[in-house]
Amino acid sequence: MKTDSGTIDVGAFDFECGEEIPNLRVAYESYGEFDGDNAVLVCHALTGSQNVAGYGSETTGQARAWWNDIVGPGKAVDTNDYFVVCANVPGSCYGTSGPPSGGPDGEPYGTDFPPVTVGDWTRSQRLLLDELGVGRLHAVVGGSVGGMNALDWAKRYPDDVRRVASVAAAPRLDPQCLAxxxxxxxxxxxxxxxxxGDYYDTSGEGGEGDESRNPSDGAQGPTNGLALARQLGHVMYLSKSSMEQKFGRRAAGRDATRDAFPTDPAASFFPYRDVESYLDYQAEKFVERFDANSYLYLTRAMDDYDLSEGYEDDTRAVAAYEGEALLMSFTGDWHFTTEQSEALAESFRDAEVPVAHHVVESDHGHDAFLVEPEKVGPPLRDFLDSGVSGRAIHDTDEEEEVDDGQQFAPVHNSLFSG
Amino acid sequence: MKTDSGTIDVGAFDFECGEEIPNLRVAYESYGEFDGDNAVLVCHALTGSQNVAGYGSETTGQARAWWNDIVGPGKAVDTNDYFVVCANVPGSCYGTSGPPSGGPDGEPYGTDFPPVTVGDWTRSQRLLLDELGVGRLHAVVGGSVGGMNALDWAKRYPDDVRRVASVAAAPRLDPQCLAxxxxxxxxxxxxxxxxxGDYYDTSGEGGEGDESRNPSDGAQGPTNGLALARQLGHVMYLSKSSMEQKFGRRAAGRDATRDAFPTDPAASFFPYRDVESYLDYQAEKFVERFDANSYLYLTRAMDDYDLSEGYEDDTRAVAAYEGEALLMSFTGDWHFTTEQSEALAESFRDAEVPVAHHVVESDHGHDAFLVEPEKVGPPLRDFLDSGVSGRAIHDTDEEEEVDDGQQFAPVHNSLFSG
Structure with a gap:
């Protein structure tokens, strides 16, 4: 498989907030060969990277090869058939311009970096694809906030993409997630x-146009705060029942050490539990690979995203879209719920956009889109190949007809029950 | 109504952890007159106080009169009929011994205070009641972790209480809440x-046996951390749909100021939302009234509590209980779920303890037990007066018979849907 990895300077960039930077650098990877009509853009999730399939960059830690089970030769997004492009979004820390990257004066931007929006991500991807010689896309596929990014393509560039797959996403976050x-x-x-926001150690580095700082150089800045933020994220990514199955109330094993955080003396009387040990481990890994300012910027972009912005409602926002849409949701996901996806499917239907809402029965919470490739892959593959009529795709609309008045999906009595 | 408010020194106290303090002081309030057979102990929630019904202490901030709609003359827990006692639990900060109170050397204990358990709370309440001349209780009633405290009474002193009402509680926390x-x-x-844990300003205060420090003297110590902890708590107390109704994605009003926390410059581009403004306001109030070490101690006690501890299972843990039990749960509560209460009801049934599990249909999340007195009051009143056969009580077991195979309760398709 032909792969490519690098950065492209797309020049001065106007952000939606009205601010501008003199040069936006976009880090990307591509897999497979472009035949003029087979480009698939993959949009990464909040803390993901351009390294979707495990080639190229070695510096992205847990963000490395984040969808390796889905993207590759012979896989659901088959790089033998498609030219797959993934780009790190502006505001992130994996090579695309963002708070930790060097500004015009050679110093890291920090919080002088302009606020970013999901719309800015989409526009930066359009510019990158122009540079790569890709006009119309066969498809845009994204998970989580990457799924919002994919939806934004349908709204912003309705003629530029044939198929949009938004996985484990929603047209906007609900107030619980905002909180x-x-x-x-x-x-x-x-x-x-x-x-x-000014915590970068610039000793011995810098210089105009300096490469984006590599988070794996070591944790710096507000590591305690970033660790807490990541731990909260992990709780949002798991369901109550997946946590029950994964951890229960078990104490952590003998070799688990309680050293990630300071703790109160009273703690020694109580067990250090598996679930805490897991969160501590995840947090320790995360602060080594991710930038705290980037976390602020990207969560603000996610929170701010609203598909209907500039329109009366979601239906009108997607009305100009000329392609087909696949929405995939997961019954145990409380970050982006099945109900949100169904409401969005209704908007597509009202706009007469061919759409399928494929509900996956899963206890894995939001993480399901990453950890259940055997359920995500087949409908995604068929959608890329055949659109909404793809064989492995079950649309909630069809089920309604079959079940005659039944609930649209095999929803659990409670997402939060054991 | 006769009311009483004060502290009683119950002497040396051995904690379950094996440590001891030379004197445990217990702050309590009582309402109504004791006739030898009408005592009702009310157990407060995590950050609650002895001030259950709005008389006595003025220093407890939001913890003041926390169940004023339920407890009082003519109310569900009728102080014309019952002698109601509520005591602040060890480890807390409203007058009972805890980290912020003065130890033998006159200095605040801080984290030298022994780790506390829910069992310690129960035992301290037993000692207090002995001092007040109350032997057998007519009832113990508690909400949230106070409901765990009530369950502990049935297990620990099975002959000492006639009726136990555990509201919005569970036999143990699930791993999502532990996390x-x-x-x-x-x-x-x-x-x-x-x-x-050493952050108390002791200038101009102290002295052996000093009164517990008054949190309303002003915020001190880790106010940022305590504020975050409280905000997390608030998200746990609300349901997805109550947050949707209460806040939506609305921006906060013109007069809302974003000054509770430091913020990043990029924030100014994005709206300060109602939900954030609410959380900031709640956090600001909370740090004025509550002690951070107490928060550590009390959450550890809650997390540690397991009804089945020392027994093979919940059924055996309550088998010796000679009274009746009312479990009340709320469909929108994801902190303590209806499913957890139903499993516990089954344990009581297996143990042949007369039990009713009354499920309240509510979108208010865990907070429902505080904010829906019109739904909580009637079954509670009838339980105190007539036991599980009280008229306003609907038991899930009865419903099963009526509905013939239907789900035990009107559970939402998703606790987290709008």
Missing amino acids: LDAIARRAITTDPNWNG | LDAIARRAITTDPNWNG
């Missing part, structure tokens, strides 16, 4: 080491 | 102002 994201940001900004 | 509590504690212990 948790706000708490996560506050954990970062109240960490004294955040220091107003 | 969120652990994150909340880490927000406190990673705040540099926590300083290992």
Whole structure:
């Protein structure tokens, strides 16, 4: 398989907020060969990277090869057939311009970097694809906030894409998730080491046009706050029942050490539980690979995203879209719910856009889109190949007809029951 | 109505952890007159106080009169009929001994205070009631972790109480809630102002046997961390749909100021939302009234509680209980779920303890037990007066018979849908 990995400077970039930077650098990877009509853009999730399929970059930690089970030769997004492109979004920290990357003066932007929106991500991807010689896309596929990014393509460039697959996403976040994201940001900004966003150690580095800082150089800045933010994220990505199955109330094994965080003396009387040990481990890994300011910027972009913005409602926002849409949701996902996807499917239907809402029965919570490739792959493959009439795709609309008045999906009595 | 408010020194106290303090002081309030057979102990929730019904203490902030709609003359827990006692639990900060109260050397205990358990709370209440001349209780009633406290009475002193009402509680916390509590504690212990638990300003105060410090003297210590912990708590107390109704994605009003927390410059581009403004306001109030070390201690007690501890299962843990039990749960509550209560009801049934599981249809989340007195009051009143056969009580077991195979309760398709 032909692969490519690199950065492209797309020049001066006007952000939706009205601010501008003199040069936007976009880090990307591509897999497979472009035949003029087979480009598939994959949009990454909040803390993901351009390294969707495990080639190229070695510096992205857990963000490395994040959809390796889905994208590759012979896989659901088959790089033998498609030219797959994935780009790191503006505001992130994997090579595309963002708070930790060098600004015009050679110093990291920090919080001088303009606020970013999902719309800015889409526009940066359009510019990158122009540079790569890709006009109309066969498809845009994205998961989580990457699924919002995919929806934004249908709205912003309705003629530029034939098929949009939005996986485990929604047209906007609900207030419960907004609240948790706000708490996560506050954990970062109240960490004294955040220091107003100015925490980069620039000794021995810098210089105009410097490569984006590599987070794997070591944790710096508000690591405690960022760790807390990540732990909150993990709770949002799991369902109550997946946590029950994965951890229960078990104490962590003998070799688990309680050293990730300071703790109160009373703690020694109580067990250090599996679930805490897991969260601590995940947090420790995360602060080594991700930038705290980027976390602030990207969660703000996610929270702000509203498909209907500029339109009366979601239906009108997608009315100009000329392609087909696949929405995939997961019954145990409380970050982006099946109900949200169904409401969006109705909007597509009302707009007479061919759409399928494929509901996956899963206890894995939001993480399902990453950890259940055997359920995600087949409908995605068939959608790319055949559109909404793909064989492995079950649309809630069809089920309604079959079940005659039954609920649209095999929804659990409670997403949160064991 | 006769009311009483004060503290009683119950002497040396051995905690379940094996540590001891030379004197445990218990702050309590009582309402109504004791006739030898009409005592009702009310157990408060995590950050509650002895001030259940709005008389006595003025220093408890939001913890003041926390169940004023339920307890009082002519109310569901009728103080014309019952002698109602509520005591602040060990480890808390409303007058009962805990981290912020003065130890033998006159200095605040801080984290030298022994780790506390729900069992310690129950035992301290038994000692207090002995001092008040109350032997057998007519009833113990508690909500949230106070409901765990009530369950502990049935297990620990099975002959001492005639009726136990456990409202919005469970025999143990699930791992999702354990995770969120652990994150909340880490927000406190990673705040540099926590300083290992040593943050009390003792200037101009102290002296042996000093009154417990009054949190309303002003916020001190790890206020940022405690604020985050409280915000997480609030998300746990609300349901997805109650947040949708209460806040939506609305921006906060013109007069809302974003000054509770430091914020990133990019924030100014994005709306300050109602939901954030609410959380900030709640957090600001909370840090004025509650002690951070107490928050660590009490959440550890809650997380640790397991009704079945020392027994093979819940059924055997309650088998010796000679009274009746009312479990009340709320369909929108994901902190303590209806499913958890139903499983516990089954355990009581298996143990041949007369039990009713009354499910309240409510979108208000865990908060329902506080904010829907019109739904909580009638079954509680009838249970106190007539036991499980009380008229306003609907038991899931009866419903099963009526509905013939239907789900036990009118559970929503998803607790988290709009």
